[in-house]
Amino acid sequence: MQRNTPFDFTLQNAQGESCVAQAWAKVQPGLDASERFALKQQIKEALRERDAVLIAHYYVDGDLQDLALETGGVVADSLEMARFGRNHTAKTLIVAGVRFMGETAKILSPEKTVLMPDLDATCSLDLGCPADEFSAFCDAYPDRTVVVYANTSAAVKARADWMVTSSCALEIVQHLKDKGEKILWAPDRHLGRYIQEQTGADMVLWQGDCIVHNEFKSEELAMLRRAHPNARVLVHPESPAGVAAQADLVGSTSALLRAVVEGDATTYIVATDKGLFHRMRQLAPGKQVIEAPTAGESATCKSCAQCPWMAMNGLQGVLRCLHQGAGEIHVTAQIQKQAHQCIDRMLDFTQQRPGALRPGLVPHLGAA
Ligand code: SF4
DSSP: OOEEEEEEEEEEOTTOOEEEEEEEEEEOOOOOHHHHHHHHHHHHHHHHHHTEEEEEETTSOHHHHHHHHHTTOEEEOHHHHHHHHHHOOOSEEEEESOHHHHHHHHHHOTTSEEEOSOTTOOOHHHHTSOHHHHHHHHHTOTTSEEEEESSSOHHHHHTOSEEEOTTTHHHHHHHHHHTTOOEEEESBHHHHHHHHHHHOOOEEEOOBOOTTGGGBOHHHHHHHHHHSTTOEEEEOTTSOHHHHTTOSEEOOHHHHHHHHHHOSOSEEEEESOTTHHHHHHHHOTTSEEEEOOBSOOSSSSSSSSSOTTGGGOOHHHHHHHHHHOOSBOOOOHHHHHHHHHHHHHHHHHHHHOGGGGOGGGSOOOOOO
């Protein structure tokens, strides 16, 4: 049976003021091998019958990642998930990830049915940036180009000029800076600060953060590096500055994956959601991947390098989507139209400049 466990987390608003919020971590039921096999077989059949395709994020359960690949779907970061869903011919998209990913898929493909295993699967960045407060923030800086991270609601995207993901944020902001534009950035403050440092762009930042990446600890990371002096340190840019400063590579989810697969080191310390380790270990079986330290120990809570919302995605939820049409994503026509523009700008930019997405372009910061 699924277990619902409450957990507290802190949200930051535009001014960096904190409030404590509570959510429910829905711990997926433990299934034995034969139950998982049976569920996977049913899902495969239902995907065919329903003309559906499974689009999974790197952070969801390994079974779902494998199933997506076995059935002609994809395991990807949020940019690639959006692209894949838009270009695929299936009538139904099953998006295993968090809510903004389902909304993005629906915005790009309004004619398709978009279903998610659990509509409660959200994101602290999305929760911490409500559309009305964000709109007031934009009103206060009318001369700035509004750039939002993908991890925002459709309503926030509708107010933005550009949407970016961590795969292309740096290059898009650099492009805007080169055109002489000043930036309003939301919601992740760490990624915003990192981009500001790298590009020198004039940016005002919303002060949100990801409850998973924000928990990586710099002192403990320094100790771990001393214990593994030959390890490369790979860090997602949503992590705090003191962690990013120790990285050999700061990069998007895809960039971190590629660094392990193509890198010449045998050991890597990785600061991102541990769901990505499933794919890293599949694609680079001879290499050692070590989790960067957090303050927590238990699973499916904050401070354990496992996103509680990503963890809400399970095999049973996918089957419910397929059998009952549960978890359908709806976006109003007006929001769809407005939000479409800022997503399209990013997709066009990255299509015209594929080099912008090459993970190898993410700068090396050197060890602190
Ligand atoms: S890992 Fe962080 S950024 Fe990603 S969905 Fe979870 S809370 Fe949001």
